Amino acid sequence: MPSDPDPPPRDGPGTGEGAARPGTDPMVVVDRLHVSYRVLGAETGSRGARRLLRRGRPRPREVHALRGVSFVLRRGESVGVVGSNGSGKTTLLRSIAGLLPSDRGQVFTCGQPVLLGVNAALMNDLTGERNIVLGCLAMGMPLREVREKYDDVVEFSGLGKFIDMPMRTYSTGMAQRLRFAIATAQASEILMIDEALATGDARFRRRSEDRLKEMRDQAATVVLVSHSLGTVEETCDRAIWLDHGRVRMDGPAADVIAAYRGEHD
Numbered sequence: 001m002p003s004d005p006d007p008p009p010r011d012g013p014g015t016g017e018g019a020a021r022p023g024t025d026p027m028v029v030v031d032r033l034h035v036s037y038r039v040l041g042a043e044t045g046s047r048g049a050r051r052l053l054r055r056g057r058p059r060p061r062e063v064h065a066l067r068g069v070s071f072v073l074r075r076g077e078s079v080g081v082v083g084s085n086g087s088g089k090t091t092l093l094r095s096i097a098g099l100l101p102s103d104r105g106q107v108f109t110c111g112q113p114v115l116l117g118v119n120a121a122l123m124n125d126l127t128g129e130r131n132i133v134l135g136c137l138a139m140g141m142p143l144r145e146v147r148e149k150y151d152d153v154v155e156f157s158g159l160g161k162f163i164d165m166p167m168r169t170y171s172t173g174m175a176q177r178l179r180f181a182i183a184t185a186q187a188s189e190i191l192m193i194d195e196a197l198a199t200g201d202a203r204f205r206r207r208s209e210d211r212l213k214e215m216r217d218q219a220a221t222v223v224l225v226s227h228s229l230g231t232v233e234e235t236c237d238r239a240i241w242l243d244h245g246r247v248r249m250d251g252p253a254a255d256v257i258a259a260y261r262g263e264h265d
């Protein structure tokens, strides 16, 4: 194996191996993961303008979002990922879900993780009904299961007679309810939650919180990305602090949150 050029995280008893160890089965192994985005036309200011006035295409710019991230998540763990804006939290979840290719390093998972976020890619011109089928298939559900779950998803979305209208006719809240209902249709042993999930009106929010709780109870491993340190402290036994694409600290949630607060308050 090649040697790792990246420095290890600062401290934390569970670094790279999982602080709390309720179970021993590894469910997710992230091994020296590097992920970059390539952005075309990102040059700004006079340099970019000069290049535009000359000829040829602007060079793509690279954003190195994850820089050698390693850790192991085990069965029974509930892990919060914290870090300031742009530190790589969403990129990490998307990589674990298999939605982003890595430049270097690897991610191993035990089964298909489900990533719950409000950004499920649905099609505005299709009806709610069609989007349910499309969204469930896109999450990797077999058609047989989509058929089984279909009525539940419609019922949970609460869209009633609007379900056969194109999505572009929905209000923001209605579209979010549909996304949430689709995203939570599939149970998974590895459940990843991107924080911006509280969605819809008060009644739907209560129902979604109940649904999330149910899913968390069924999942073997839960990963939560949140800016709410209180939520991470309350709901997670372990936390990983990402800083500029690197693991800064990995350990018991209370310790990591205290260190993070120490630097950000």
Ligand SMILES: Nc1ncnc2c1ncn2[C@@H]1O[C@H](COP(=O)(O)OP(=O)(O)OP(=O)(O)O)[C@@H](O)[C@H]1O
Binding pocket: 037, 038, 039, 063, 064, 065, 083, 084, 085, 086, 087, 088, 089, 090, 091, 092
């Ligand atoms: N689609 C993209 N194209 C180019 N760069 C991106 C893209 N998505 C994220 N990035 C960059 O990757 C880095 C990590 O972003 P990411 O969204 O993973 O951070 P985050 O910790 O989730 O941030 P936040 O707390 O603001 O949600 C940032 O520098 C961001 O600008």
